[in-house]
Amino acid sequence: MRIIDRLNEDRIHISFEVFPPKTDEGFEKVISTTDEIAKLNPAFISVTYGAGGGTSKNTAKIASHIKDDLHVLSLAHLTCASSTKDEVRQVIGNLKELGIENILALRGDIPEGMVFPSDNRFRYAYELVEEIRRHGDFCIGAACYPEGHVENEHKEDDIRYLKQKVDSGVDFLTTQMFFDNDIHYNFLYRIREAGITVPVLPGIMPITSAAQMKKSRDLSGTVFPRRFLSILDRFGSSPAAMKQAGIAYATDQIIDLLANGVKNIHIYSMNKPDVAAAIMSNLSEIIKA
Numbered sequence: 001m002r003i004i005d006r007l008n009e010d011r012i013h014i015s016f017e018v019f020p021p022k023t024d025e026g027f028e029k030v031i032s033t034t035d036e037i038a039k040l041n042p043a044f045i046s047v048t049y050g051a052g053g054g055t056s057k058n059t060a061k062i063a064s065h066i067k068d069d070l071h072v073l074s075l076a077h078l079t080c081a082s083s084t085k086d087e088v089r090q091v092i093g094n095l096k097e098l099g100i101e102n103i104l105a106l107r108g109d110i111p112e113g114m115v116f117p118s119d120n121r122f123r124y125a126y127e128l129v130e131e132i133r134r135h136g137d138f139c140i141g142a143a144c145y146p147e148g149h150v151e152n153e154h155k156e157d158d159i160r161y162l163k164q165k166v167d168s169g170v171d172f173l174t175t176q177m178f179f180d181n182d183i184h185y186n187f188l189y190r191i192r193e194a195g196i197t198v199p200v201l202p203g204i205m206p207i208t209s210a211a212q213m214k215k216s217r218d219l220s221g222t223v224f225p226r227r228f229l230s231i232l233d234r235f236g237s238s239p240a241a242m243k244q245a246g247i248a249y250a251t252d253q254i255i256d257l258l259a260n261g262v263k264n265i266h267i268y269s270m271n272k273p274d275v276a277a278a279i280m281s282n283l284s285e286i287i288k289a
């Protein structure tokens, strides 16, 4: 089943994300994590894509396990900056053979020291979207950035390029993490004004430790509101308290999104089934209402 058909249903959908192991040794652990997350009955589970080697190979393996063994919709991420066009075509062919219908098309970060752009690589995600379209009837998702992408100084350019990406064949968008819902509402308003009409899944990251907060900030450049920083100040040194507070903060963000009419939400569950389960438990009655 195509994820877009599910997202268009008139009910709430919560999805989760897992990332593949860095080495083959960690594979079984990620599989058992995935199995736990599948028990939460998510709309789909997405599997991230690393910059080459074992990690990228494992994305397809985990995505087919989710689809074939757990009978849950899977979304395989695919990046293009770190691979040649031919390598990317091979991965798309492999996904097609495995019957994976849903791909999140991404440029990926540019590996340090790489000469980029170059003729034998796709430069932007929209070129990857066009390539995937040439290979068959995939449902294609892409990334968007409520606070703007870190490489782009001008938010209006970012939205113009996002429109170009969506017009090249994107069915839905998932946002970068954000911690202030007003930023998301403002972004939604601006992209709708720009004529982008596809479903947008807000990406919610439950922050359960001070180290994770620092990593997330460095990676995405996201702004942490004062309310979040107070939580970190007060509870950051107590792992159990910070975890509980981080789950509560993410739950609160989700409840606000749902109350404001958002139907589809993606949770960056980061291979933590206990965190995913705690959020779902907090939402148990809310999702039914």
Ligand SMILES: Cc1cc2nc3c(=O)[nH]c(=O)nc-3n(C[C@H](O)[C@H](O)[C@H](O)COP(=O)(O)OP(=O)(O)OC[C@H]3O[C@@H](n4cnc5c(N)ncnc54)[C@H](O)[C@@H]3O)c2cc1C
Binding pocket: 047, 048, 049, 050, 051, 077, 078, 079, 105, 106, 107, 108, 109, 110, 123, 124, 125, 126, 142, 143, 144, 149, 150, 151, 152, 157, 158, 161, 162, 164, 165, 174, 175, 176, 177, 203
């Ligand atoms: C939901 C989500 C999932 C992700 N999953 C992964 C993952 O699994 N693996 C991974 O490695 N990374 C992942 N990332 C990170 C992502 O790969 C990086 O943020 C990357 O730097 C940009 O990828 P993109 O697909 O958004 O690129 P693009 O859409 O190509 O945009 C990249 C930059 O180029 C600019 N741009 C786009 N088109 C044009 C144009 N025509 N002319 C000039 N400038 C242009 C954009 O404004 C932006 O600044 C994810 C990000 C998100 C939000």
